[in-house]
Amino acid sequence: MLSRTLLCVAFASASTPLLADTVWLKNGDKLTGTIKVFDGGKLLLNTKYAGDIPLDWKEIKTLESDQHLLVKQDATTGEISKSLQPAEDGKVTLANGDAPKTVELASIQQIMKPKPVVTDLVWKGNIDAALDFQRAENDTDDYNIAFKTSATHGQWRHNAKGEYNRESQDSLTTTNNWDAEYSVDRFFTDKWFWDGRITYKRDTIEDLARQRTVGTGPGYQFWDDELGAFKVGALLNRTDFEYSNGEKDNFYSVSGTWDYNRYLIGKKVEFFTNGEVGKPISGVADYSLETEVGLRYKVTEWASLNLKAEKDIISGSDNGDLDKTRYTAGFGVAW
Known part of the structure; x- marks a missing residue:
């Protein structure tokens, strides 16, 4: 039975x-x-x-x-x-x-799907790491760690990102810098929002040792869904420069920002680019550009391989121009 x-x-x-x-x-x-x-x-x-x-x-x-x-x-x-x-x-x-x-x-x-505490919370982000160790006639160590995340609830979206870079050759440090940024977006319609942000950068090697920027301005969200996102913005900024020789500059500027990512091939590959191009209102510099572009390939639902290029330019500064390009490849996690 x-x-x-x-x-x-x-x-x-x-x-x-x-x-x-x-x-x-x-x-x-x-x-x-x-x-x-x-x-x-x-x-x-x-x-x-x-x-x-x-x-x-x-x-x-x-x-x-x-x-x-x-x-x-x-x-x-x-x-x-x-x-x-x-x-x-x-x-x-x-x-x-x-x-x-x-x-x-x-x-x-x-x-x-409702979340357990804040039911309409949408939280996403990624952490990418690139490590390179070479042992030959010249020993080289290269580290790059970056994170980016956003959390949306109702009409508010909180964004944070940061990055750390360090390079050394035969125990001599040639690159050592980090930066962090926090911004908050307040949506007034489905597409239009107002952005407020603060950014801090620190470099112990280059002449430009510290950079602090506070900005605010409107933005427009073209789309933001499971297959990617694209937004642009315009900012009025106050920037403070501090150089390694102790000199300081502060000025106001206007800038345009963009942040784009798109999933391809059944969400196995992600193309992304973001950046900011600015023009000082005073004559401290001609213009500045900070951007990155890259690809991520998903190995699993949460792990990925990444390849990206970064470009930083400050042109026409009284303390000399800055022009840096960096290429990295590594692994990361996403959620």
Whole structure:
């Protein structure tokens, strides 16, 4: 009797279909998989047969999911739905016990898995490291560690990044610098935001020993979703330079910033670039440029190999020009 019961349970389990989310498109297609996120006009559906598929929200007729999902119809408030049920064309039903609610798909701004404390928190970032040790006629050690992260909650986005570089040859240090930056963005619409930031740089080798910058200005977010992000901004800055000989400069400047990343080949490869180009209002320097561009290749869901190039230029300074280019290759983690 026990064996017969276990056999029936096994057959029942094998015949029960695995739960999956379903998306119906306006062209009549039906896709199954797991809904990961809806943001920036794209619904990201993870499938076993094609990986992550971005779907245009305007082409979706209705959808179904047994996941607990946070559904936001504006930038600040949202509702955690126990499941999503299909409805008539252009609508979906949010099932929450005895009070289901049918809403227009066009009214939904964001869908995500709720977080345990801050339900609409979106936190992402990466840490990259490059190490190079050469033992030959000249011993060379080269270290580069960089991190970048952002956390979005409601109408606020907090950003932080930093980097440390050190090179030495035969125990003589030839490069030793680090920098850190914090910025906060306040969104007024889905795209427009106001940016405030502070940056500090320290170099123990170059003539420009310390650099402090405080800036503020408007920005525009073209997109920010599971497949990448692109934003630009304009800043009015106050910068303080301190040189190794003790001299100091301070001046105001205007600058333009950009931050772009895009996932390619089924999210296996990420192309990224970011930077800032500035023009002092006074005659302290002609212009400044700080930028990086690179690629990351995902080895696993969290580990990656990276290759990047960095460029720093200060042209026309009274204390001499600065022009540095650095190439690094290494490994990293992302979340």
